[in-house]
Structures are given as structure tokens and as C-alpha cells.
Amino acid sequence: xxxxxxxxxxxxxRKFSHSTLRHFGLGKLSLEPKIIEEFKYVKAEMQKHGEDxxxxxxxISNAVSNIICSLCFGQRFDYTNSEFKKxxxxxxxxxxxxxxxxxxxxxxxxxxYYLPFGPFKELxxxxxxxxxxxxxxxxxxxxxxxxxxxxxxIDMYLLHMEEERKNNSNSSFDEEYLFYIIGDLFIAGTDTxxxxxLWCLLYMSLNPEVQ
Numbered sequence: 001x002x003x004x005x006x007x008x009x010x011x012x013x014r015k016f017s018h019s020t021l022r023h024f025g026l027g028k029l030s031l032e033p034k035i036i037e038e039f040k041y042v043k044a045e046m047q048k049h050g051e052d053x054x055x056x057x058x059x060i061s062n063a064v065s066n067i068i069c070s071l072c073f074g075q076r077f078d079y080t081n082s083e084f085k086k087x088x089x090x091x092x093x094x095x096x097x098x099x100x101x102x103x104x105x106x107x108x109x110x111x112x113y114y115l116p117f118g119p120f121k122e123l124x125x126x127x128x129x130x131x132x133x134x135x136x137x138x139x140x141x142x143x144x145x146x147x148x149x150x151x152x153x154i155d156m157y158l159l160h161m162e163e164e165r166k167n168n169s170n171s172s173f174d175e176e177y178l179f180y181i182i183g184d185l186f187i188a189g190t191d192t193x194x195x196x197x198l199w200c201l202l203y204m205s206l207n208p209e210v211q
Contacts (some may be wrong), residue, residue: 013172016160020156021153034071038067042063073184082120130183
């Protein structure tokens with residue numbers, strides 16, 4: 001829960017998130033079959049290129065994101081799914097803008113974020129599109145929630161939220177906080193793990209005796 005204020009609420013949310021993700025296999029061998037299953041698709045995508053050179057970025061990014069999706073959303077997306085590809089492109093572009101443009105100045109002057117031109121405007125639009133994508137997934141889960149058989153992180157959070165509201169009207173568990181947690185996992189998890197794997201591939205390519 002990267003951007004939340006540190007304190008009791010943060011600790012509650014982090015504790016719930018950590019235990020729920022562990023329930024679905026994070027940090028356990030039970031997550032391994034999901035990873036192996038996903039990498040069957042990676043292998044198939046790579047083999048399409050035959051002997052020709054290609055950039056593995058999008059394939060690895062799709063795979064990593066899909067494993068996070070299986071934990072959070074209870075589903076994977078086909079690599080040809082246009083909405084999924086669009087979201088991954090938005091995430092990649094958003095991070096690029098944040099790290100390689102005047103947007104960095106927002107850390108000093110927050111009001112710059114609202115400038116109606118250039119990378120500031122583009123970043124706001126990206127944020128809006130990603131928000132719409134994630135909130136639609138949360139809404140779909142609310143409509144199809146099976147209380148006896150939760151399938152993923154979102155289902156577990158919605159059930160916990162209902163339980164909390166019965167006992168505590170001021171509970172910090174709500175749809176908005178769920179959105180921020182999912183956003184953290186989806187955006188931060190995809191980019192960091194993708195880049196780690198790409199560096200591994202590069203080093204193994206350059207050092208075939210280690211490979």
C-alpha cells in the first residue's frame with residue numbers, strides 16, 4: 001500500500017492484504033502452478049518468432065501482469081485482448097512520463113499536476129483510463145460476488161468490508177481503498193517484476209555458460 005499515509009489504517013490494510021494474498025499463494029509453492037501455467041503462453045508466443053530476433057518486453061510484461069491478475073481478479077487475459085494490451089501500454093507510458101519528463105517537478109510543486117498541456121495532461125488521462133479499467137473490474141466483482149466461494153483478492157476484500165461495516169461504521173475498508181490496493185499491485189508489481197526478469201534474460205544471453 002505504497003502511497004497511503006503510515007498509521008493504524010495503513011497497518012490494518014497491509015495486514016489484511018498480506019494474509020489474503022498468502023491465502024491465494026503469494027510466497028508459497030501453491031503459486032508456482034499458476035506461474036508455470038502462464039509461462040506456457042510465454043513459450044508459445046516466443047516460438048512464433050522462430051529463429052528471428054525479437055523484443056521480449058511485451059510478452060514478459062503480459063505474463064507477469066496476468067499472474068497478478070489471477071491473484072487479484074481471479075482471471076487471466078489473453079495476450080491479444082485489446083483492453084488488456086491498452087492498459088499495459090498505459091502503465092508503461094505513465095511510468096516513463098513520471099521518470100523522464102518535467103512531471104518530476106510535481107514533487108516540488110504539486111499544482112503543476114493540473115497543467116492543461118504536455119506530459120501533465122497526458123498523465124492525467126492515463127490515470128483516468130487505468131482508474132476506469134480497475135473500477136469496472138471491482139464493479140463486476142460486486143455484481144457476481146459468491147459469498148460462499150470467494151475466488152480472489154477482490155472477493156475477499158468485499159466480504160471483509162461487509163463484515164467490518166456491520167461492526168464498525170467508521171471502518172477504513174471501502175471501495176476506494178480497495179481500488180488503491182489493486183492499483184498498487186497491478187501497476188507496481190507488473191513493472192518491477194517485468195524489468196527484473198528482462199535483466200535476467202539479458203544477462204543469461206550475454207553469459208551462455210551461466211545460462
